Amino acid sequence: MHYIRFCRPPEVQAGRSHAFVKIVLTITTDLSDSFLSPRNPVQLAVIGAYTESKDGKPQLVPVNLTQSSPPTWRAGMRVLKLDLPLPPQPIETIQIRPLSRQLTAMGTSDVLPGNQGLIMAVYADMPRPGDGRAPSVCFRSLRLSAGDVAAGQTLQIEEDLGESIARHIWDSGIVMVSLLADICLDTTAGSRAKPFPLFRSILQTEERPLNILELGCGVGVMGIGLARILSLRQTRVTPHILMTDLPEAEEKARANMARQPEGLGPAAGNLDFEPLDWEDGRNGNFGDKVASRAWDLVALCDCTYNTDTLPPLVKTLSAIHNHSARHDSSARGLVKTEVFVATKPRHSSESVFFDLMSADGWIIREQAELPLPVLDGEAQTVHGYLFGKQ
Template sequence: MHYIKLLRPPVVEFVRSERCLRLVLAITTDLGDSFFSPKDPVDLLVIGAYTTRKDRKEQLVPVVLTQKSAPKWKAGMRVLKLDLPLPPHPVETIQIRPANRQLTALGTTDIYPPTGQGLILAAFSDILLEKNATTPSVCFRSLRLPTPDNQTLQVEEDMGDSIARHIWDSGIATVSLLADMLLGAGNSPNERPMAALQQLLLQPRDHPLNILEVGCGIGTLGIGMARLLALGQHSKQLAARILMTDLPEAEERARANISRQAEALSQASAPSLDFESLDWEDGKDGVFGEQVQANAWDLIVVSDCTYNTDTLSPLVQTLSALHGHSAQQAAARPKVFLSTKSRHSSEREFWDLMAADGWSIQEEAGLPLPHIDGGGNPIELYLFEKKSREIK
């Protein structure tokens, strides 16, 4: 997949006596290590939106800002700068995406099931017009979920081209698979990958499903699971509990994204969703925060955390310590669900470390990742299990 990335905050300025919106963007892979290089130029569409009141209700009105001439992204480009005339109405948000709908990922069904076409994830940003307003440092992604009312999953990320506090391939692709798994009606369970994972998520139980995410980043996977479990909630199912964990520097963005789901998760039957700091250097020794310590976990999820080989050993040891904690807490045997995109061969050390620590693969699958030229590594999915030692 490729991503439209805002490299700087959008700025409203006067250009030749005309009020314009200045944008600086690029189209790259998730880590920004490769620029989009299409065979033919790709037209881009920038859509603004403003709020109006009609029939005592507020409505969002879209307006195309690229009507006069469509900006183009061409092979060899590394940055695209735009000056777009603004309408008289105060534009509050913008959406930037390919003009060709077939190239655009606007919903989870554009990503899974695989369509065989390359996709580019749109970028969204708020526009602040007030004087002395703080310039926004984040943009956000929005994906339609397969619901009758087209509910959307929104997560914000930092602007710029760093890899920290950004959306990554595995999280967005796995959420799209889970949307089909938990809400989709097109495929039978036998036709979907990861049937054992689906059964674990949906099986009736006498306690809330406790899910712990390690290395959550901005929270794409954990938040996506919470939203999807809420939408697919069966009347007899107890509300799930999802706790996302990462280093302290991830907390601000993760909590901001949790806040974005407040209305959607306001029902009593919706999963609870929270964040707690967890450093794997502590976790490997069984040192956990209050919330991790207070619960026995049914499922531990990990997404895009195998790229840094220096952290693989403490990660695996943390997973085993969490397994041991849950076994002592409630004789639970949590499974580990991993979604990852292999970036380099040295990552395979993770699987060796898992095997050496007593973990075995119960289920695995490959998830093709939409790519404009048919290339790119797939998302690898694994469900690990581990036998607990008998507790005396």
């Protein structure tokens, strides 16, 4: 999968007859280690939006800024520079996406089949001419859908501008949100065998509220995506999801929680964040929020790429399992901590994770490979594993 990125914040400048926006963009992989090199040129659409009052209510009105001459990304390009005239209306946000709907990852049901090359659009708030301020973040938008379910609901996740790998969405997060939407929203009984039947049964249980703990949440795409998806499903029980990561991840995770609709977050008791360093977790040293519950499911996404952190990660998983087993005697026999791991393998040394898990008594209950959409490149997959204790 490829991502359109702003190399620097969009800049609005005043001209003699109209204002214009200067944009410098690139299209790369999630780690920005490879540029898109398409066999056929990819035309782009740049769409602005302004607010207009209609029937007494504010409504966003889209404006295609490149309708007459779509900019084009070609093989061998590293950046694309644009100077686009702006309409008289004050543009508030800007979106850049492929002109072709077929190439654009608009919703989760686009991503999971993995049978077409997809490019993630990018959005940003627009600065005012001469105000001296520029946006430091952009955001992604993904419609939460499975079949025809919840087609109008979107997940927005902000990330930092630029090409660094920190505080960005990675491939596995997008694929996982798409899988979770399929598990939780698609209730049709199709003939196609679907992956992860045990994992599906855990997420679909309505016997009691699930307690789900995410490790290494990053910008929060998987934890927030799961909370949003489960909020769309009409159930009698509301799960509690706690995202964790190093302290420096908290600001971005909470900013993305704040981007979601009301009724989702700490105040509602269904989604929260707490710092957790695996060097503390390996010894069972948890914060108050982690220690307050027995955890049915621990989830982690793209956390196995750094082999130096794998020993404390595995020990933290085992410490959480042990904590949950002894937390509440009344729940004994009900809480059996399972671990779901999603990863896009980056290098062969990551396989040590499975050796460490096996040595700590974890066994793989089920596994599957999910295709990752790639345009004009070698096939790629995201691997998922459900672990349980022996």
